[in-house]
Amino acid sequence: MTDVTNAHDLININVLYFASLADEANRQEEKLAVTPSTSLAQLYAQLSEKHRFSRPQADLRVAVNDYFAKWDDPINDGDSVVFITPVAGG
Known part of the structure; x- marks a missing residue:
C-alpha cells in the first residue's frame, strides 16, 4: 500500500473484516505490507x-x-487489525 518504498522498509499486518465491511471488501481477511x-x-x-x-x-x-486502539496508534509488524462497525443491541 505504498508508492516508492523499498520492500525491506515494510511491515506485514493482517486486517480482519466483519459485518458490512466484509461484504463490501468481499473477503474476511487481508494480508498487507505497509x-x-x-x-x-x-x-x-x-x-x-x-x-x-x-x-x-x-x-x-x-x-x-484484540484490544481497542486509538486511530493514531502505530501499527507494528505482525499486528492484526479489526475495524468494528456499530452493533445494535436489544
Missing part, C-alpha cells in the same frame, strides 16, 4: 478507497491484537 509510519486512520482511508467502504471512519472503532 510502511511502519502508517497510522490506523491512514490504513482505513486507504482500504476504504480500495474497497469503497460506505462507512466513514467516525462510525467505527478499531482494535489491534
Whole structure:
C-alpha cells in the first residue's frame, strides 16, 4: 500500500473484516505490507478507497491484537487489525 518504498522498509499486518465491511471488501481477511509510519486512520482511508467502504471512519472503532486502539496508534509488524462497525443491541 505504498508508492516508492523499498520492500525491506515494510511491515506485514493482517486486517480482519466483519459485518458490512466484509461484504463490501468481499473477503474476511487481508494480508498487507505497509510502511511502519502508517497510522490506523491512514490504513482505513486507504482500504476504504480500495474497497469503497460506505462507512466513514467516525462510525467505527478499531482494535489491534484484540484490544481497542486509538486511530493514531502505530501499527507494528505482525499486528492484526479489526475495524468494528456499530452493533445494535436489544
